[in-house]
Amino acid sequence: MSPPLREAGTRPLAPAAGLPPLPAGRGGMDLAEALASALSALAANTLRAVLTALGIFIGVAAVIATVAVGAGARQQVMQQIESLGANLLVIWPGTVRQGAVRLGAGARPSLTWDDAQGVVEEVPSIVAASANIRQGLQVIAGNQNWATTIQGADPDVFVVHDWVIEEGRPFTAEEARAGRKVAVLGATVAEMLFPYENPVGARIRIAATPFEVIGVLGRKGQNAQGMDQDDVVMIPFWTARRSVMGAGRVWSRSVNFVSLKVAEGEDMRAAEEEVRALIRQRHRLAPNEPDDFNLRNMSDVAATRDASSRTLSMLLASVAAVSLLVGGIGVMNIMLVSVTERTREIGLRLAVGARRRDILAQFLIEAVVLALLGGAAGVVAGIGLSHLLGAAAGWPVLIQWDAVALAVAVSALTGLFFGFWPARRAARLDPIAALRHD
Amino acid sequence: MRDADAAPGPLLVETEGLTKHYAAGEGTVAALAGVDVAIPPGAFVAAMGPSGSGKSTFLNLIGCLDRPTGGSYRLMGEEVARLSPDRLAEIRSRRLGFVFQSFNLLPRADALANVELPMIYRGVRRRQRRERAAAMLAAVGLGERLHHRPNQLSGGQQQRVAIARALVNGPDLLLADEPTGALDTRTGLEIMALFQALNRSGVAILMVTHDAEVARFAARVLRFRDGRLVGDRAQVPADAAAALAALPAAPAEAA
Numbered sequence: 001m002s003p004p005l006r007e008a009g010t011r012p013l014a015p016a017a018g019l020p021p022l023p024a025g026r027g028g029m030d031l032a033e034a035l036a037s038a039l040s041a042l043a044a045n046t047l048r049a050v051l052t053a054l055g056i057f058i059g060v061a062a063v064i065a066t067v068a069v070g071a072g073a074r075q076q077v078m079q080q081i082e083s084l085g086a087n088l089l090v091i092w093p094g095t096v097r098q099g100a101v102r103l104g105a106g107a108r109p110s111l112t113w114d115d116a117q118g119v120v121e122e123v124p125s126i127v128a129a130s131a132n133i134r135q136g137l138q139v140i141a142g143n144q145n146w147a148t149t150i151q152g153a154d155p156d157v158f159v160v161h162d163w164v165i166e167e168g169r170p171f172t173a174e175e176a177r178a179g180r181k182v183a184v185l186g187a188t189v190a191e192m193l194f195p196y197e198n199p200v201g202a203r204i205r206i207a208a209t210p211f212e213v214i215g216v217l218g219r220k221g222q223n224a225q226g227m228d229q230d231d232v233v234m235i236p237f238w239t240a241r242r243s244v245m246g247a248g249r250v251w252s253r254s255v256n257f258v259s260l261k262v263a264e265g266e267d268m269r270a271a272e273e274e275v276r277a278l279i280r281q282r283h284r285l286a287p288n289e290p291d292d293f294n295l296r297n298m299s300d301v302a303a304t305r306d307a308s309s310r311t312l313s314m315l316l317a318s319v320a321a322v323s324l325l326v327g328g329i330g331v332m333n334i335m336l337v338s339v340t341e342r343t344r345e346i347g348l349r350l351a352v353g354a355r356r357r358d359i360l361a362q363f364l365i366e367a368v369v370l371a372l373l374g375g376a377a378g379v380v381a382g383i384g385l386s387h388l389l390g391a392a393a394g395w396p397v398l399i400q401w402d403a404v405a406l407a408v409a410v411s412a413l414t415g416l417f418f419g420f421w422p423a424r425r426a427a428r429l430d431p432i433a434a435l436r437h438d
Numbered sequence: 439m440r441d442a443d444a445a446p447g448p449l450l451v452e453t454e455g456l457t458k459h460y461a462a463g464e465g466t467v468a469a470l471a472g473v474d475v476a477i478p479p480g481a482f483v484a485a486m487g488p489s490g491s492g493k494s495t496f497l498n499l500i501g502c503l504d505r506p507t508g509g510s511y512r513l514m515g516e517e518v519a520r521l522s523p524d525r526l527a528e529i530r531s532r533r534l535g536f537v538f539q540s541f542n543l544l545p546r547a548d549a550l551a552n553v554e555l556p557m558i559y560r561g562v563r564r565r566q567r568r569e570r571a572a573a574m575l576a577a578v579g580l581g582e583r584l585h586h587r588p589n590q591l592s593g594g595q596q597q598r599v600a601i602a603r604a605l606v607n608g609p610d611l612l613l614a615d616e617p618t619g620a621l622d623t624r625t626g627l628e629i630m631a632l633f634q635a636l637n638r639s640g641v642a643i644l645m646v647t648h649d650a651e652v653a654r655f656a657a658r659v660l661r662f663r664d665g666r667l668v669g670d671r672a673q674v675p676a677d678a679a680a681a682l683a684a685l686p687a688a689p690a691e692a693a
Contacts, residue, residue, distance in 0.1 A: 030561065033558050033564075038492065040546060040547075043604055183559060348542045349559070350530075350543070352555055352607075353527055353528070353531025353543075354526070355523075356524060357524070358559060431503045432498050432503050435538065
């Protein structure tokens with residue numbers, strides 16, 4: 001058989017003649033093409049895409065909001081630790097046994113001014129100490145008066161608690177020794193008694209005793225228990241004992257608490273044990289006797305609170321993780337549906353020269369774009385939600401940008417991970433069967 | 439001795455013992471049971487036969503959409519029977535163009551974007567793609583409808599878009615699977631006239647059809663039965679343009 005054929009013309013064929021030549025190499029689909037194609041495929045089914053991305057949206061928003069709230073709480077705790085004074089140890093009188101009867105804390109004057117002096121003299125890692133007594137009293141200045149806490153303290157109290165002197169000066173060791181009637185006002189007290197003038201140099205009366213205001217403290221704000229730390233008047237310890245809070249106990253050396261500053265870089269635990277040993281020795285406690293005082297590392301207290309807020313964050317973060325997982329499964333589901341719906345399209349793309357990896361890339365990119373759109377919307381919503389929580393519930397919030405970046409990365413990875421199987425399924429379709437699919 | 443061996447230059451298509459078995463239940467079914475065929479460049483060949491005769495399997499194998507179970511297949515002198523799926527995709531991209539009965543256009547994309555698609559997989563830059571696609575659509579008579587979507591085009595126009603798409607990469611061979619199967623007589627004749635014009639300008643065409651009315655426009659007819667080639671006959675093709683002119687006047691095709 002010799003078929004009489006039309007003799008072939010030469011290529012390029014006439015309709016394409018005069019067109020720019022095709023590139024010699026094989027390029028394959030570029031990323032911009034793939035992105036445009038993914039977006040148009042998603043746009044064709046907007047509602048479905050939105051619903052699918054919802055899971056990831058919620059997950060990412062939850063991650064960002066919880067991390068922001070957690071970080072805000074942590075930052076607040078850190079500020080509180082700082083406002084207490086860094087490297088702070090506090091001793092207060094403990095319970096005392098009388099036979100089988102345990103008396104309440106402070107029932108006996110078990111802690112004295114001399115304990116504070118002893119610690120700072122004998123424990124090298126303690127750089128400063130202050131013995132303190134406190135009492136709530138009325139303070140009068142001109143025609144203003146205010147009920148506040150009077151704290152009798154040693155001059156080092158400003159060092160121990162990291163108090164800043166905003167105006168004037170702190171009282172000196174000399175003034176403390178001499179029992180001078182000088183006072184340093186907390187910011188709140190200064191505001192209440194002297195709303196319009198500078199209090200330094202003014203005279204006030206504390207429980208009828210006249211004092212000279214020599215300084216005003218910087219503001220610290222609330223402590224961890226929500227008490228205003230600035231609602232205080234600092235006066236020298238022995239002045240307080242003899243002139244203000246005496247009431248028949250003017251020679252008592254007992255104190256409400258002793259605060260100690262551990263030297264920078266010293267091990268807090270070791271310092272704590274040294275102090276404990278010294279006080280036990282000073283109180284002549286036998287080895288089997290319990291402490292008659294309490295000793296706390298204040299940053300431990302705050303750290304415990306921090307740990308509990310961390311636990312809460314972990315819990316919320318796992319909720320967010322579950323939400324992302326569910327979102328990812330949603331992406332996988334919808335991508336499988338999409339692959340089935342577009343089987344003919346896949347067959348056609350294969351027929352016109354798409355390689356398997358082109359199809360794989362197309363569907364992977366679509367899944368990642370879908371997940372990323374959810375993630376991006378989640379970022380916006382998460383930041384909004386954080387601020388809303390901050391404003392509505394009064395919680396401190398701190399947007400953690402590394403968490404935001406992580407959430408976006410995780411949503412992209414979710415798309416990649418859960419999109420892979422549907423994409424591989426698409427890439428492995430038999431072109432003939434795909435073209436015949438209805 | 440096969441006549442084709444005497445022809446100068448590489449043959450467009452050359453198969454020897456081309457076989458395709460499919461697993462069916464416990465045994466296998468031979469969809470194609472050893473086909474030897476030689477097609478020179480520039481041919482216009484129709485493959486005919488009842489359904490199940492193997493003509494579609496033959497088209498799929500020649501179109502590199504499928505790999506034969508046995509035998510050899512050389513396309514432009516290159517043995518392609520054992521190539522990997524990705525290598526086959528490359529062959530399809532460079533050497534082959536497809537036209538289907540149901541057009542298989544992307545419904546969301548306009549005519550221009552549909553014609554651009556094969557060039558995307560060849561890494562052609564966007565600007566060049568647009569130029570070529572627009573020129574190709576103009577060449578098939580759709581220069582005014584570049585931005586119509588498939589559902590805004592008639593069946594004949596959709597098939598023209600598909601033909602433009604098949605030709606845009608400058609293939610050696612255009613493969614058509616029942617290209618007029620979904621079209622009315624007049625539109626089918628228009629497509630055949632277009633095929634003949636393309637063929638005259640040098641495009642080789644292999645067209646599968648069960649319709650003898652369509653097959654008469656080809657210059658050579660292969661007949662399949664039970665997976666075998668049972669007839670290979672050259673003929674003087676009927677002139678589709680003349681047949682079209684001879685049709686009684688019909689209402690103009692809806693645009």
